[in-house]
Amino acid sequence: xxxxxxxxxxxxxxxxxxxxxxxxxxxxxxxxxxxxxxxxxxxxxxxxxxxxxxxxxxxxxxxxxxxxxxxxxxxxxxxxxxxxxxxxxxxxxxxxxxxxxxxxxxxxxxxxxxxxxxxxxxxxxxxxxxxxxxxxxxxxxxxxxxxxxxxxxxxxxxxxxxxxxxxxxxxxxxxxxxxxxxxxxxxxxxxxxxxxxxxxxxxxxxxxxxxxxxxxxxxxxxxxxxxxxxxx
Numbered sequence: 001x002x003x004x005x006x007x008x009x010x011x012x013x014x015x016x017x018x019x020x021x022x023x024x025x026x027x028x029x030x031x032x033x034x035x036x037x038x039x040x041x042x043x044x045x046x047x048x049x050x051x052x053x054x055x056x057x058x059x060x061x062x063x064x065x066x067x068x069x070x071x072x073x074x075x076x077x078x079x080x081x082x083x084x085x086x087x088x089x090x091x092x093x094x095x096x097x098x099x100x101x102x103x104x105x106x107x108x109x110x111x112x113x114x115x116x117x118x119x120x121x122x123x124x125x126x127x128x129x130x131x132x133x134x135x136x137x138x139x140x141x142x143x144x145x146x147x148x149x150x151x152x153x154x155x156x157x158x159x160x161x162x163x164x165x166x167x168x169x170x171x172x173x174x175x176x177x178x179x180x181x182x183x184x185x186x187x188x189x190x191x192x193x194x195x196x197x198x199x200x201x202x203x204x205x206x207x208x209x210x211x212x213x214x215x216x217x218x219x220x221x222x223x224x225x226x227x228x229x230x231x232x
Contacts, residue, residue, distance in 0.1 A: 003105045006040040007083065009033060010047035011106050014079050017052070024048050029220060038218065051086045053177060057151040058082045061089065065125040068118070076110040077119060084123045096127045137174050146170050150177055182214040184230050191229040198222045 003011075009032060016022040027033070028045050036044060051058065062081050063070050070078060084103030087094040100123045107119045137149050143166070147157040150173035160169035183205060186192055192212065195202060200219055205211025224230050 003102050003109065004040070004043075005036055006043035007047065007102050007106065008109075009036060009040070009044040010051075011079060011083055013044070013048050014051055014083065015076065018075050018079060024052060034221070041218065046091070047083060047086065049179075050090055051082050054086060054090065054151045055082065057149065058085045058089075060148055061085055061126060062122060065122045065129070067121075074112055074115065076112050077107055077115045080104070080106040080119055081122055084119070085126055088123065088127050100124060100127060137170050139170070141166060143169065146173055150174065152176065182219065182232065184212050184214060184219055184232050186210045186212060187229050187231060191224045194224040195219065195222055195230065198224075 012032075013022075013024055013027045016027060017024050028048060033041055033044060059070055059082070062078075062085055066073075066081075073081075080103045083106070084099050087099035087103075088096060091099075100120065103123055104116050104120045107113070107116050137146060143157040143161045144154050146152070146161075146166075146169065147154040150157075150170075152173050157169055157173060160172055164172070184202075185208065187210075192202065195217075198217070198221075200217035200222060201215040202212040203215050205213055219225050219230060219232065222230070225232075
């Protein structure tokens with residue numbers, strides 16, 4: 001079994017972010033992603049943005065399951081572990097076997113074959129840990145606990161808790177980690193019909209008359225977007 005295009009693409013993008021300070025949003029709209037099917041492109045985007053959004057929380061979980069300190073791991077191995085851990089803890093629709101197997105295959109792909117058994121052991125340990133699954137933020141009285149669970153800097157959560165109270169700080173963290181909705185502005189009345197004809201599902205915006213929320217579909221691949229009739 002080979003690595004799926006979506007996971008291979010997500011892995012390469014995450015590595016470039018780590019090694020070259022590249023921008024994930026730009027890479028997700030690169031020619032490589034354009035070659036993926038709509039389903040693979042959607043999964044690659046979910047994996048990249050999910051790992052980046054929850055990276056510190058993932059590292060806490062990986063560190064507990066690892067026999068080695070994370071700073072001693074090659075970045076390729078750590079990136080594969082993050083990718084696998086995100087699928088195990090955050091994506092219920094991904095079979096555990098696929099998440100583990102393909103993450104280990106990614107380690108082999110970048111010539112870190114000797115680390116493959118280690119990666120396999122860490123991910124299997126995470127998969128067998130019942131409390132590993134991601135849940136909503138705890139109703140905690142401890143800012144550090146909220147910071148860890150929400151992948152936020154501890155000092156920032158302490159500051160919010162001090163200024164706004166613990167519950168508001170928790171809600172800010174939860175909102176920060178919510179997946180943003182793509183919103184567009186229509187520059188012509190005909191643009192909406194053109195988008196819908198290309199399979200884009202839209203809903204009214206919350207504030208502006210010419211704003212629309214994208215429910216499904218990739219607006220950047222449409223004729224209306226490329227013709228400048230739509231702004232994101």
